[in-house]
Amino acid sequence: MTDLDDEQRVLIPNPLRELTLHCIYKGIQLGSTIAVLAATPYQLYKSRKTLSFRPIISRIGTATIYGAATGAVLSVAMMHAILYKQQYNEYKIWDRSYRLRYSDSQNRVDRFTLSSSIVGGLAGLIIGLPSKLSPISACKGALISIPFGILAHLAIKPVQKPSVKTIEK
Numbered sequence: 645m646t647d648l649d650d651e652q653r654v655l656i657p658n659p660l661r662e663l664t665l666h667c668i669y670k671g672i673q674l675g676s677t678i679a680v681l682a683a684t685p686y687q688l689y690k691s692r693k694t695l696s697f698r699p700i701i702s703r704i705g706t707a708t709i710y711g712a713a714t715g716a717v718l719s720v721a722m723m724h725a726i727l728y729k730q731q732y733n734e735y736k737i738w739d740r741s742y743r744l745r746y747s748d749s750q751n752r753v754d755r756f757t758l759s760s761s762i763v764g765g766l767a768g769l770i771i772g773l774p775s776k777l778s779p780i781s782a783c784k785g786a787l788i789s790i791p792f793g794i795l796a797h798l799a800i801k802p803v804q805k806p807s808v809k810t811i812e813k
Contacts, residue, residue: 659734659741666744667719673757675715676708676787677794683707702773705784712787752802757793764789 656662683704691700730736744750768785772778 656738656741656745659738662741662745663723663737664720666741666750667723668716669754671715671717671719672712672787673715673790673794674719675711675713677711677791678715679707679711680704680788680791682711698771698773701771701788702784705768705773705781705788708787708790709783748802753794753797756797757790760789760793760796761786764792 687700687703688695727733727737765782765786768788769778769782771781771785773781773784
């Protein structure tokens with residue numbers, strides 16, 4: 645099944661763009677999570693004599709910026725390598741984009757990480773990671789908080805939709 649009919653094309657008009665954006669977003673999530681997990685113990689060890697909250701968090705935030713950028717670039721490169729291996733099969737690209745768009749779990753983790761990023765960005769802006777009211781502060785705070793959004797997604801059970809029971813006569 646390689647040809648898509650017009651009804652299917654209407655559902656997702658630009659599947660490659662949607663798949664690329666998904667890979668960028670997941671690369672940012674993965675890169676910042678790995679950076680937080682790797683940089684936090686190192687920064688705590690490095691600053692063990694003078695524990696100062698703001699410089700430690702600022703350096704972890706800098707690591708998350710590099711981690712997120714690296715994760716985004718590598719995830720898009722891996723996506724194109726896989727698509728090249730599959731000879732850019734139009735149906736497979738569309739099918740994957742369709743499944744990603746309508747996946748409850750994917751949408752839920754994206755909502756959790758977006759919410760935590762907004763809160764973290766505001767906190768970083770207020771705390772002032774390199775300096776107060778700096779866009780870099782908001783970026784560092786947002787990227788540092790992504791792993792907490794993923795943890796919240798894993799810790800909180802999804803609300804089950806009530807099933808509709810039909811009454812048979």
